[in-house]
Amino acid sequence: MNRSSLTRSFLYAIQGIVACIRTERNMRIHCTAAAAAAASGIYFHITREEWLVLLLTIGGVISLELVNTAVEKAVDLVTEKPHPLAKFAKDAASGAVLVFACLSVVIGILIFAPYIRT
Ligand SMILES: Nc1ncnc2c1ncn2[C@@H]1O[C@H](COP(=O)(O)OP(=O)(O)OP(=O)(O)O)[C@@H](O)[C@H]1O
Secondary structure, three states: OOHHHHHHHHHHHHHHHHHHHHHOHHHHHHHHHHHHHHHHHHHHOOOHHHHHHHHHHHHHHHHHHHHHHHHHHHHHHHOOOOOHHHHHHHHHHHHHHHHHHHHHHHHHHHHHHHHHHO
16 A cells, blocks of 8 residues: 555545534534543543543544444445344444443543542
8 A cells, every 4th residue: 555545545534534523413422522521531630541541432432433324324325215134234333332322421420420529
């Protein structure tokens, strides 16, 4: 892979992220929550280890939402007619986001609750 094709792949990936933020309401919710968590991390001066967990969690949710959107678009490309496999694929992909998002809330509470209490 030469340098210009590497740059092109990078630009396509950025285009994918921007398109997802523009079109997907859930993605904008995740980005807002991520910004709020990062701002809280700065405000409370959380530790290096807490930043590692927080950043991994933010990256996980946003990456999973990108994959979920990709699955939705790919399914819609194949068929927009009701189909049990289309439902299965979309529900499983959004289930993956839901699992990670719920655990992120728990992680956020575990990180920030001690700072808020003191
Ligand atoms: N072709 C289909 N066949 C059967 N069920 C479908 C189909 N398309 C969507 N569904 C059902 O409708 C739900 C919502 O699908 P839709 O494509 O509107 O996603 P969405 O509302 O944009 O999801 P998200 O909120 O995760 O972005 C799916 O999770 C699935 O249960």
